[in-house]
Amino acid sequence: MTGTPSRSTDSANGPAARRSDASRSAILAAARERFAADGYERATIRAIAKDARIDPSMVMRYFGSKDGLFAAAVTLDLRMTDVSQVPPTEVGRALVGHFLDIWEANEELTAVLRVAVTNKAGAERLQGIFRDQVVPVAQRVCPDPEQVATRAGLCAAQLMGLALTRYVVRLPPVVALAREEIEAWLGPTVQRYLTAPSP
Amino acid sequence: MTGTPSRSTDSANGPAARRSDASRSAILAAARERFAADGYERATIRAIAKDARIDPSMVMRYFGSKDGLFAAAVTLDLRMTDVSQVPPTEVGRALVGHFLDIWEANEELTAVLRVAVTNKAGAERLQGIFRDQVVPVAQRVCPDPEQVATRAGLCAAQLMGLALTRYVVRLPPVVALAREEIEAWLGPTVQRYLTAPSP
DNA sequence: TAGGCTTGTCAACAAGCGTTGGCCAACAGG
DNA sequence: CCTGTTGGCCAACGCTTGTTGACAAGCCTA
Numbered sequence: 475m476t477g478t479p480s481r482s483t484d485s486a487n488g489p490a491a492r493r494s495d496a497s498r499s500a501i502l503a504a505a506r507e508r509f510a511a512d513g514y515e516r517a518t519i520r521a522i523a524k525d526a527r528i529d530p531s532m533v534m535r536y537f538g539s540k541d542g543l544f545a546a547a548v549t550l551d552l553r554m555t556d557v558s559q560v561p562p563t564e565v566g567r568a569l570v571g572h573f574l575d576i577w578e579a580n581e582e583l584t585a586v587l588r589v590a591v592t593n594k595a596g597a598e599r600l601q602g603i604f605r606d607q608v609v610p611v612a613q614r615v616c617p618d619p620e621q622v623a624t625r626a627g628l629c630a631a632q633l634m635g636l637a638l639t640r641y642v643v644r645l646p647p648v649v650a651l652a653r654e655e656i657e658a659w660l661g662p663t664v665q666r667y668l669t670a671p672s673p
Numbered sequence: 674m675t676g677t678p679s680r681s682t683d684s685a686n687g688p689a690a691r692r693s694d695a696s697r698s699a700i701l702a703a704a705r706e707r708f709a710a711d712g713y714e715r716a717t718i719r720a721i722a723k724d725a726r727i728d729p730s731m732v733m734r735y736f737g738s739k740d741g742l743f744a745a746a747v748t749l750d751l752r753m754t755d756v757s758q759v760p761p762t763e764v765g766r767a768l769v770g771h772f773l774d775i776w777e778a779n780e781e782l783t784a785v786l787r788v789a790v791t792n793k794a795g796a797e798r799l800q801g802i803f804r805d806q807v808v809p810v811a812q813r814v815c816p817d818p819e820q821v822a823t824r825a826g827l828c829a830a831q832l833m834g835l836a837l838t839r840y841v842v843r844l845p846p847v848v849a850l851a852r853e854e855i856e857a858w859l860g861p862t863v864q865r866y867l868t869a870p871s872p
Numbered sequence: 873t874a875g876g877c878t879t880g881t882c883a884a885c886a887a888g889c890g891t892t893g894g895c896c897a898a899c900a901g902g
Numbered sequence: 903c904c905t906g907t908t909g910g911c912c913a914a915c916g917c918t919t920g921t922t923g924a925c926a927a928g929c930c931t932a
Contacts, residue, residue: 493929494879513791515714519920529881534921590842591790592712597842604844627838627846628858634842635834639826643789643796643833645803647826658872659827663862673857692899693909718890728911733891 494536500526501533505547510581514544514593541595548589548599550582552607558614565615566665570657573633577641584641587634604630615668628667632660693735699725700732704746709780713743713792740794747788747798749781751806757813764814765864766856772832773852776840783840786833803829814867827866831859 492498504525508517519540523530537543553576560568577583586603589596604626612626613619636656639648651659691697703724707716718739722729736742752775759767776782785802788795803825811825812818835855838847850858 492878497879513712513714515712515919516791518918520918530920531882531922532880535879540920588790591787591837592715600842601844623846624850624854627844627850630844631834631838631847632831632862633834634837635830635832638790638833638837639830643799645800645826645829647822648830651823651826655823659866662872663831663865666862667858673861691908696909714889717888719888729890730892730912731910734909739890 497526497528497532498536501528501536501543502547505543506581506585509544509547509589510585513588513591514596519543544589544593544595545599548582548585550586550599550603550607552576552603554607554611557611562615562669563665564661565668566663567657567661569611569629569664570633570660571653573637574653574656577637583637587637588642612668617669618672621672625667629664632663632667636660696725696727696731697735700727700735700742701746704742705780705784708743708746708788709784712787712790713795718742743788743792743794744798747781747784749785749798749802749806751775751802753806753810756810761814761868762864763860764867765862766860768810768828768863769832769856769859770852772836773855776836782836786836786841811867816868817871820871824866828863831862831866835859 501522504522505517508522508525511517512521519533520530522543523533526533533543537546554572557565557568586596586600590600591597608630609623609626612629613622616622616625636648639645640651700721703721704716707721707724710716711720718732719729721742722732725732732742736745753771756764756767785795785799789799790796807829808822808825811828812821815821815824835847838844839850
């Protein structure tokens with residue numbers, strides 16, 4: 475998999491592959507899963523270490539503390555660059571679909587959301603994601619630059635509400651929705667929040 | 674069992690006033706506050722008891738366990754009966770306003786939301802509130818009886834998303850919104866989810 | 873082969889948790 | 903008065919948590 479562990483060239487090859495990389499990534503994967511399923515407090519270092527089949531003290535050695543582990547495990551990239559390529563009237567629907575993709579691809583967003591609710595650092599992480607990744611996208615579709623933040627916030631409220639009810643609280647009617655239904659219902663909403671004239 | 678410590682009339686006077694009622698309600702108030710601010714795990718019995726200026730063991734005596742305390746502290750009544758009195762075209766806006774009222778009147782809804790994210794019993798409590806109090810209201814405004822649950826779920830997603838971003842995660846642009854702005858933006862959304870033809 | 877990092881195991885620590893039971897003071901009814 | 907019930911505090915229990923340090927085995931270089 476890793477091919478050459480690169481003992482020789484260390485200069486431009488990134489941070490020098492270590493023998494423990496397998497353990498590191500096993501811990502990170504287990505951590506993501508536990509944080510997503512249990513939230514911050516109930517995702518214990520001991521449980522994560524057990525999932526990764528490793529000693530809890532190794533988690534501490536590699537990541538310093540539980541906070542450090544969370545910071546290392548949850549680095550979220552929404553990959554929202556291609557929004558300018560869809561027709562302007564379909565931006566809402568495309569964004570809804572994109573978020574559904576991300577939400578179902580892995581558990582990182584669920585982890586962020588769950589942790590953000592009970593942990594201050596988690597909430598700040600989510601605020602940062604919104605500021606650095608959501609607002610800039612809204613900036614490209616939104617007419618009035620003064621309203622960008624507000625409109626992005628409205629979209630976030632709608633999309634995170636969907637995620638909350640569908641993936642976390644699991645309200646039965648929201649869980650039962652098909653992908654196309656979600657796009658058809660929420661697409662126009664997001665579209666309006668982004669582009670409609672201010673009411 | 675309980676005997677009759679009541680001084681005078683015990684027949685139709687409810688559950689017989691006790692000498693400890695002041696302590697009981699102090700505990701319940703502190704519990705609501707802590708659950709809303711910290712979520713289930715971090716809202717410790719010891720902290721709640723300290724807020725209520727009482728010994729932790731009394732909390733156990735009165736409410737049996739931490740689960741029992743949560744069940745007793747968070748009994749949520751959305752008071753959603755008067756929806757039939759507003760003009761049918763204004764139902765969405767009225768509902769948004771009503772929820773803002775409830776959310777800002779006390780901290781119970783925030784408590785339910787925060788606990789529902791990390792605690793299974795909390796999630797079931799929220800599902801019950803949705804089933805028993807939200808869906809029936811939608812039933813009265815919604816044309817097609819087969820779609821009532823779906824449409825109620827969509828409204829819940831939008832409204833809980835607002836609450837999540839405004840009162841829990843505190844995204845700055847959402848916190849900054851004025852009440853009229855929220856009603857103007859979300860009202861039409863909720864209205865559409867409830868009454869517009871299925872897309 | 874010797875010596876220094878790295879990776880891993882094990883046992884323990886202090887702190888905090890929910891929970892329990894015993895004890896004392898204040899009250900109530902006879 | 904005495905007696906039983908109630909309200910309250912205190913000290914402790916068993917357990918789990920994040921975190922630490924000592925120590926053995928493995929690898930790499932010299």
